[in-house]
Amino acid sequence: MKQGKAKIELGKVRAAVASPVLPKRHHNNQTTVRSVQSNDDVDAILIHQLPATLDLRPHAALVTDHVLVELAIAIMQRKLTISHLRIAGCNAFSAVGMRSLVHAIGPHLKSLDYSASIVKRDVLKVLVTRLEDLRELDFSSCATLSSDVLRDFMPCCNHTLEKCNLAHCNLVNDEGGLTQCANLKSLNLAHSPLVGDRGLAALGVGCGALQFVSFEGLINITDTGMVKFVAGCMALRVLHLKRCVTDRSLAAIGAHCHHLRSINLCGCGRISTTGMTTLVLGATQLQAIDVQGCNLLTEEVLCVVATNLPALQLLNVNGCQQITDNGIRTLADHLPYVTSATHFRGLEPLANATNLKFATHQKTIAHSAAIRLQAWYRGHLGRIQAASWRRIQLEVPAAKRLKQWYMMLRLVREVNRRAFATSVARRSATTIQALVRGFLVRARLDRDANNMFRLHVGNVAATKIQTRYRGHFVRHGTTMVNQALHRMRVRVAEQRRVRCAVMVQRSYRARLNRCRLVEITHVNSLRRRQCHDAASKLQRLYRSRAARAQTAVLRRAMEEHKAWKRHQVRVAVRLQSNWRRHAARRTIDAARVAHAERVAKRHAGATAVQRVGRGWLGRKKALVRRTQWMAQTAAAKRLQRWWRRCLAPRANTVAYQSLVAQIKLQLLAEAADAEAKTQAMLQKDRRKHDMDSASEADSEDDWYAYPGTNGQPWWFSPSRDQRQIVRPNCYAIAKSMVGLGVRVYWPFEATWFQGRIVKYCTSKRKHKIEYLDGDKEWSVLDDVEVGHLQLFNHECWLMYDNYVASERATKAALYVNVRLQRYDVATFAWKTGKIRWFDDTSGLFCVAYDDAISAVNGSVGGDEMVDLLGCEDDFQLQDRRSFEWMGPGAYFFGPAYAATRVQDYMDYTGPYEEPMPNDVVDGGGGYGDDGNMWNNEGGEAVAYGDWTENDYATNEWNDGNLDSTWVSEHQEDLIADDGGFAAAD
Known part of the structure; x- marks a missing residue:
C-alpha cells in the first residue's frame, strides 16, 4: 500500500515537473525527448555507484528536480536499498525533487553528506519526514546553515546520530540543537566562530558519549566552558583544541578524561609546564601529543612524559624553544615504541613498534601462565598433604555446615523464584494487555487509514481514466467528422442546382416566420418580466419576515446569556468576598495569638531583666555599705592607735612608725609601678584588638x-x-x-x-x-x-x-x-x-x-x-x-x-x-542584624580587660584591694603623720 501511494505521488510530481513549462501544441514530442535524456542521465548516474550508496557529487550540474524524480522511479523499480546519500555541491534541485527521492529511499538512510552546499529550509523539512535511522551527518562548509534551521532538523535523529560534522559553519551558534544527541560519538565544530561556553556546557550535559571532538579555531570559548564540557564527556579519546585553552582546561581534562588517546594543542601559547603535568598525570593512556608553538613548556614536561606515558607513540614539539634536542633524544631512549622524528621536532613511532608491543604482551602472558602453573602445582601438593587431616577434622563438620547452608540457599532461591515468577507473571499480563489493546487500536486506525487511502486512490484513478477516455473520444470523433464533411461536399456539388431553388423557398418562408416570431417573442418576454417582478417581490417579503424572526430569536438568546453571565459574576464576587473575609479573620486571629505570645514573651523578658537589674543594684549597694563600714572601722582603729601613741610617745615607737611609713611608701610606689605596667599592657592589648579586622562591630568573629x-x-x-x-x-x-x-x-x-x-x-x-x-x-x-x-x-x-x-x-x-x-x-x-x-x-x-x-x-x-x-x-x-x-x-x-x-x-x-x-x-546594649537581641546579664557594658572586676560571685578581689585603695586615699595623711612624729621626737 505504501509503495502504491509513493508511486501515485511520484506520478504527480513528475507531471508537475514535466508538463507546465511546455507549449500545448508540441507537448508530446518535447516530453518524449526530455524523458529519453532523463533516462540517459539516470543510467549514467546509477551505473557508477557503490553498493547501498547514491553519490551525486560528480553529477552536481545535472541534478535537478526532474532527474531526482527519475532517480526515485528507477530506485523503486530496481528495488535498491540506499544507506548513504552524497549530495554535496548540488544546488539545482528543490523540495519537490527531494520529496520524491526521500520517499523512494525510505527509512534505510544512515549517512547524509550535504556539505559545501546552499542549505534550504524546505529541503531539510522534507528530509525530516522520512529519516528514522540517520547515524552520520555532514553539513561542513555550509555558509547558509543557521542554528534555527539546524534546531528544526535535529529532532529526527536525536536518538540515532553518532557522527556530526559542522566545520566552517559560520552561522551555527550555541543554540544549534545538538544537546539531546545522547549517542553522539564524533563531533567536528572546527572554525565555527559563534560557538561559545554555553554551547560547550550544553554539550557536556546532553552528549556524554562523545569520543572524537574537534574544537579547532573556536575563538569564543574559554576555560569555563571547557571545564563544564569535559566534566560531562568523560569518554573522550581524541581531542583537537588548537588555539583554544589554558592550564585550567588541561587540569580539568586530566582529572576527567582518563581514556584520552590523542590530543592536539597547537598554538595554545598560554599553557605551561604545570598544565601539561596535570594533563599527563591524569590521562596516562595518551599515545599522541601535538604541542606546536607552546613556548612556555620546559624540559620538565619530558620527565613527566617519560615516567607516566610508557605507550607514547607521537610527540610534536615544533616551536617549543625551551625544549632542546638533547632532551628529546633522552626521552626517546626511555620510551620503548618511539624514535626521534625526521620531518619535525619530536618523536614518531618505530618501524617495528607493533611487533614490539606484541612481543611485550606475549612475554607478559607467558610469565603469568608460568606463575599460574606454579601456583596450581604447589596448591596440589598442599591439598595432598592436608587431605588426611581434612577428612578427620574438617570434612564432617564442613559437610554438615554445607548441607545446612545449601538447604537454606535452596529455600531462599525457591522463595525468590516464586516471588519473581509472580511479579513476572503480573508484569507480563500487564504488558500483554497493553500490547493487545495497542494492537487493536492501531489496527482500527490502520483500517480507517487504508479505507480512506483506497477511496482517495479510487477517486484519483477514476478521474484519470475519465480524462483519458474523453480525450481519446474527442480526437477519434474529430476524424470521423472530417470524413463526413468531405462526402457532404461531394453531394453538395452534385445537387447544387436543386438546393438553390430549395434555399430560395426556405429564405422566403423564413422571412415570414421571423416576422411572426418577433411578435410572439415580444409578447412572451413582456409576460415573463411581469412574472419575474411578482416573484421577486414575494421573495423579498418572505425573506425580510424570516430575517426579523431570526433576529428576534438571537436578541433573546443574547439577553439570556448576558443575564447568566451577570449571575455568574455576582456569585463569584460573593464567593470571593466570603473567602477573603474568612481568610482575613484567620489572619487576624493568628496575628492576635502571635501578638499575645509576643507580649507574654516581652513581659517575661522584662521580668528577667528587672530581676537581674535589681540583683545587680542590691549587690552594688551592699558593696558600698560594706566598703563604708570597713573604712569607718579602719579609721577608728587608726585613730585609737594614734591617740595611744600620742599618750605614750616612745623613741622606739617613733622609729618603728617611721620605718613602717617608709615601707608602706615603698610598697605604694611598687604598686603604682605595677598598676602602670598593667594599664600599659591592657592598653597595648586594646590597640592590638582595635587593629584586628575581626574586632569591627560588623564582624561575627569577634567573640x-x-x-x-x-x-x-x-x-x-x-x-x-x-x-x-x-x-x-x-x-x-x-x-x-x-x-x-x-x-x-x-x-x-x-x-x-x-x-x-x-x-x-x-x-x-x-x-x-x-x-x-x-x-x-x-x-x-x-x-x-x-x-x-x-x-x-x-x-x-x-x-x-x-x-x-x-x-x-x-x-x-x-x-x-x-x-x-x-x-x-x-x-x-x-x-x-x-x-x-x-x-x-x-x-x-x-x-x-x-x-x-x-x-x-x-x-x-x-x-x-x-x-x-x-x-x-x-x-x-x-x-x-x-x-x-x-x-x-x-x-x-x-x-x-x-x-x-x-x-x-x-x-x-x-x-x-x-x-x-x-x-x-x-544605645549599644546588644547587636543583631536580624532584629533579635542576645542577652546582657550585667545590664551594662563590660570594659575590655576588666572581666574579673564585674564577677561578684566571690569577694576575693574586693577584699584583696581594699587596703591598697584606702592607703592610696590616705597617703598624704600618712606623710603628715610621719612628719609630726619626727618633730615630736
Missing part, C-alpha cells in the same frame, strides 16, 4: 569564650563591649538564604535570570549569586527594586519581601560558613571542609571539603550533603578566633558544656532571641 569563676562560661566581644551566655547567632536570616534558588529580573533585557545564592559577606552585607549561564555577582538583596527578585523556598517561588525563614533554618544559620571536620571511617582520618548552606526541606548541610575529591561519588569539585543533626558525634566545628575544635553543641553553648547536643541548641530559647526596644539597640 571570645571565657570561663567564669562560678563555672558559668561567657562569650565576650571587645568591639561591641558585651558579654553573652551563649554564642550570638548574627545575620541569621541573611545566612539562611544561602543555598536557595533565586531569579533576578533585568529590565534592559526584559528577562528573568535564574541562579543560586552561594555565599554571604557579613562585612559588606552582600550575597553572592551564581547564575545558570555561568555569571556571578555580589548583590545587596535589600537594594533590589521591588518585584525584580524572587526566592525559591524549596516549595515554590515567592517575592523577596514575602520570604520568611523557618525557626530551624534561622538557628541552623549559626553553622553556615564555619570550618568543619568529619571522621572518615574508610581512611581513619578527619576530612576538613566548610559548611556552605543548610537545606531546610531535608535537614542536611551542604559541605565543601578542602580536597578536590567529593566524599559521595569521587567526582572533582563536588559538594556533599551531610546529616549534622543526626550524626553529630562524627563532626567537629572550629572556633574562628581560638582555632579550637569542638562539638556542634559546644560551639553554641561554649567549650565548658561538652555534653550538649545540637538538639539542645535547636530547642533552646534564650533571652538573646527576644526583641528589644529601639533605644536599647541604638
Whole structure:
C-alpha cells in the first residue's frame, strides 16, 4: 500500500515537473525527448555507484528536480536499498525533487553528506519526514546553515546520530540543537566562530558519549566552558583544541578524561609546564601529543612524559624553544615504541613498534601462565598433604555446615523464584494487555487509514481514466467528422442546382416566420418580466419576515446569556468576598495569638531583666555599705592607735612608725609601678584588638569564650563591649538564604535570570549569586527594586519581601560558613571542609571539603550533603578566633558544656532571641542584624580587660584591694603623720 501511494505521488510530481513549462501544441514530442535524456542521465548516474550508496557529487550540474524524480522511479523499480546519500555541491534541485527521492529511499538512510552546499529550509523539512535511522551527518562548509534551521532538523535523529560534522559553519551558534544527541560519538565544530561556553556546557550535559571532538579555531570559548564540557564527556579519546585553552582546561581534562588517546594543542601559547603535568598525570593512556608553538613548556614536561606515558607513540614539539634536542633524544631512549622524528621536532613511532608491543604482551602472558602453573602445582601438593587431616577434622563438620547452608540457599532461591515468577507473571499480563489493546487500536486506525487511502486512490484513478477516455473520444470523433464533411461536399456539388431553388423557398418562408416570431417573442418576454417582478417581490417579503424572526430569536438568546453571565459574576464576587473575609479573620486571629505570645514573651523578658537589674543594684549597694563600714572601722582603729601613741610617745615607737611609713611608701610606689605596667599592657592589648579586622562591630568573629569563676562560661566581644551566655547567632536570616534558588529580573533585557545564592559577606552585607549561564555577582538583596527578585523556598517561588525563614533554618544559620571536620571511617582520618548552606526541606548541610575529591561519588569539585543533626558525634566545628575544635553543641553553648547536643541548641530559647526596644539597640546594649537581641546579664557594658572586676560571685578581689585603695586615699595623711612624729621626737 505504501509503495502504491509513493508511486501515485511520484506520478504527480513528475507531471508537475514535466508538463507546465511546455507549449500545448508540441507537448508530446518535447516530453518524449526530455524523458529519453532523463533516462540517459539516470543510467549514467546509477551505473557508477557503490553498493547501498547514491553519490551525486560528480553529477552536481545535472541534478535537478526532474532527474531526482527519475532517480526515485528507477530506485523503486530496481528495488535498491540506499544507506548513504552524497549530495554535496548540488544546488539545482528543490523540495519537490527531494520529496520524491526521500520517499523512494525510505527509512534505510544512515549517512547524509550535504556539505559545501546552499542549505534550504524546505529541503531539510522534507528530509525530516522520512529519516528514522540517520547515524552520520555532514553539513561542513555550509555558509547558509543557521542554528534555527539546524534546531528544526535535529529532532529526527536525536536518538540515532553518532557522527556530526559542522566545520566552517559560520552561522551555527550555541543554540544549534545538538544537546539531546545522547549517542553522539564524533563531533567536528572546527572554525565555527559563534560557538561559545554555553554551547560547550550544553554539550557536556546532553552528549556524554562523545569520543572524537574537534574544537579547532573556536575563538569564543574559554576555560569555563571547557571545564563544564569535559566534566560531562568523560569518554573522550581524541581531542583537537588548537588555539583554544589554558592550564585550567588541561587540569580539568586530566582529572576527567582518563581514556584520552590523542590530543592536539597547537598554538595554545598560554599553557605551561604545570598544565601539561596535570594533563599527563591524569590521562596516562595518551599515545599522541601535538604541542606546536607552546613556548612556555620546559624540559620538565619530558620527565613527566617519560615516567607516566610508557605507550607514547607521537610527540610534536615544533616551536617549543625551551625544549632542546638533547632532551628529546633522552626521552626517546626511555620510551620503548618511539624514535626521534625526521620531518619535525619530536618523536614518531618505530618501524617495528607493533611487533614490539606484541612481543611485550606475549612475554607478559607467558610469565603469568608460568606463575599460574606454579601456583596450581604447589596448591596440589598442599591439598595432598592436608587431605588426611581434612577428612578427620574438617570434612564432617564442613559437610554438615554445607548441607545446612545449601538447604537454606535452596529455600531462599525457591522463595525468590516464586516471588519473581509472580511479579513476572503480573508484569507480563500487564504488558500483554497493553500490547493487545495497542494492537487493536492501531489496527482500527490502520483500517480507517487504508479505507480512506483506497477511496482517495479510487477517486484519483477514476478521474484519470475519465480524462483519458474523453480525450481519446474527442480526437477519434474529430476524424470521423472530417470524413463526413468531405462526402457532404461531394453531394453538395452534385445537387447544387436543386438546393438553390430549395434555399430560395426556405429564405422566403423564413422571412415570414421571423416576422411572426418577433411578435410572439415580444409578447412572451413582456409576460415573463411581469412574472419575474411578482416573484421577486414575494421573495423579498418572505425573506425580510424570516430575517426579523431570526433576529428576534438571537436578541433573546443574547439577553439570556448576558443575564447568566451577570449571575455568574455576582456569585463569584460573593464567593470571593466570603473567602477573603474568612481568610482575613484567620489572619487576624493568628496575628492576635502571635501578638499575645509576643507580649507574654516581652513581659517575661522584662521580668528577667528587672530581676537581674535589681540583683545587680542590691549587690552594688551592699558593696558600698560594706566598703563604708570597713573604712569607718579602719579609721577608728587608726585613730585609737594614734591617740595611744600620742599618750605614750616612745623613741622606739617613733622609729618603728617611721620605718613602717617608709615601707608602706615603698610598697605604694611598687604598686603604682605595677598598676602602670598593667594599664600599659591592657592598653597595648586594646590597640592590638582595635587593629584586628575581626574586632569591627560588623564582624561575627569577634567573640571570645571565657570561663567564669562560678563555672558559668561567657562569650565576650571587645568591639561591641558585651558579654553573652551563649554564642550570638548574627545575620541569621541573611545566612539562611544561602543555598536557595533565586531569579533576578533585568529590565534592559526584559528577562528573568535564574541562579543560586552561594555565599554571604557579613562585612559588606552582600550575597553572592551564581547564575545558570555561568555569571556571578555580589548583590545587596535589600537594594533590589521591588518585584525584580524572587526566592525559591524549596516549595515554590515567592517575592523577596514575602520570604520568611523557618525557626530551624534561622538557628541552623549559626553553622553556615564555619570550618568543619568529619571522621572518615574508610581512611581513619578527619576530612576538613566548610559548611556552605543548610537545606531546610531535608535537614542536611551542604559541605565543601578542602580536597578536590567529593566524599559521595569521587567526582572533582563536588559538594556533599551531610546529616549534622543526626550524626553529630562524627563532626567537629572550629572556633574562628581560638582555632579550637569542638562539638556542634559546644560551639553554641561554649567549650565548658561538652555534653550538649545540637538538639539542645535547636530547642533552646534564650533571652538573646527576644526583641528589644529601639533605644536599647541604638544605645549599644546588644547587636543583631536580624532584629533579635542576645542577652546582657550585667545590664551594662563590660570594659575590655576588666572581666574579673564585674564577677561578684566571690569577694576575693574586693577584699584583696581594699587596703591598697584606702592607703592610696590616705597617703598624704600618712606623710603628715610621719612628719609630726619626727618633730615630736
